Amino acid sequence: MKRIVLIIALFFGVSACKVNPFTGQKTLNFYPNSQIFPMAFAQYDQFLGENNVVKGTTEAHMITRVGQRISSAAERWLSANGHPGYLNDYKWEYNLVKDETVNAWCMPGGKIVFYTGILPICNGETGVAVVMGHEVAHALADHGAQRMSAGTLQQLGAVAGNIAIQDPQKRNMFNQAYGIGSQLGAMLPFSRSHETEADRIGLQIMAIAGYNPYEAAELWKRMKAQSGGQAPPEFMSTHPSNDTRINNLTVWAPEAAAEAAKFGVTSFK
Numbered sequence: 521m522k523r524i525v526l527i528i529a530l531f532f533g534v535s536a537c538k539v540n541p542f543t544g545q546k547t548l549n550f551y552p553n554s555q556i557f558p559m560a561f562a563q564y565d566q567f568l569g570e571n572n573v574v575k576g577t578t579e580a581h582m583i584t585r586v587g588q589r590i591s592s593a594a595e596r597w598l599s600a601n602g603h604p605g606y607l608n609d610y611k612w613e614y615n616l617v618k619d620e621t622v623n624a625w626c627m628p629g630g631k632i633v634f635y636t637g638i639l640p641i642c643n644g645e646t647g648v649a650v651v652m653g654h655e656v657a658h659a660l661a662d663h664g665a666q667r668m669s670a671g672t673l674q675q676l677g678a679v680a681g682n683i684a685i686q687d688p689q690k691r692n693m694f695n696q697a698y699g700i701g702s703q704l705g706a707m708l709p710f711s712r713s714h715e716t717e718a719d720r721i722g723l724q725i726m727a728i729a730g731y732n733p734y735e736a737a738e739l740w741k742r743m744k745a746q747s748g749g750q751a752p753p754e755f756m757s758t759h760p761s762n763d764t765r766i767n768n769l770t771v772w773a774p775e776a777a778a779e780a781a782k783f784g785v786t787s788f789k
């Protein structure tokens with residue numbers, strides 16, 4: 521039995537490595553966009569149907585504007601670095617949901633939600649860009665699909681030899697990996713390395729989009745201050761704001777500004 525598991529793991533390991541264009545590193549991911557994205561799009565639509573989507577307000581327009589600038593920056597970066605078709609399957613959407621929960625997320629394929637509750641901590645458009653850049657980076661780097669792949673390998677270990685992952689099981693893995701919808705609170709946190717990666721990528725694309733990368737550390741300081749209050753932000757449960765994170769962002773800000781300069785962006789808002 522163990523040997524079968526090993527063979528399966530090797531098979532997936534060899535056939536399912538995808539290179540992260542932002543880091544150049546191989547990642548374990550055997551779920552292609554064509555499998556993940558339709559599930560994400562359906563869950564996203566369901567979520568919007570069951571929640572209070574804010575339309576037409578200044579804040580709703582701001583979320584859309586920041587999202588469009590960030591995704592366009594990602595597109596420019598990918599094209600300039602030899603990955604012109606990378607975002608072909610993405611269907612970007614940016615929605616503001618009326619909910620006091622302090623949270624924001626991006627599902628695979630570019631489906632983004634900001635809750636009104638996170639806006640005070642964002643403290644304006646640049647802060648929104650920090651959160652947006654970070655969440656979009658998770659989606660660009662396929663962190664969810666990697667988490668799902670790791671979970672599937674564990675599951676394969678439990679049911680050795682059963683290569684065929686039936687649809688209901690796949691949905692279960694998806695729900696565990698994303699937990700969007702009714703069980704948002706149950707969403708698994710990303711690993712620390714995924715968080716660090718999303719911070720670094722997010723910082724670069726926000727800078728290319730014209731937002732001040734030096735403001736990123738300030739956002740996380742506000743988040744940290746809030747976490748000491750009576751009701752820690754939901755966002756904190758999956759995004760612990762520690763001093764390492766704040767220090768990293770401070771150190772990387774000049775690097776992000778330099779990256780933006782390559783795209784002709786030399787002043788920030």
Ligand SMILES: [Zn+2]
Pocket residue numbers: 654658710715718758759
């Ligand atoms: Zn994150």
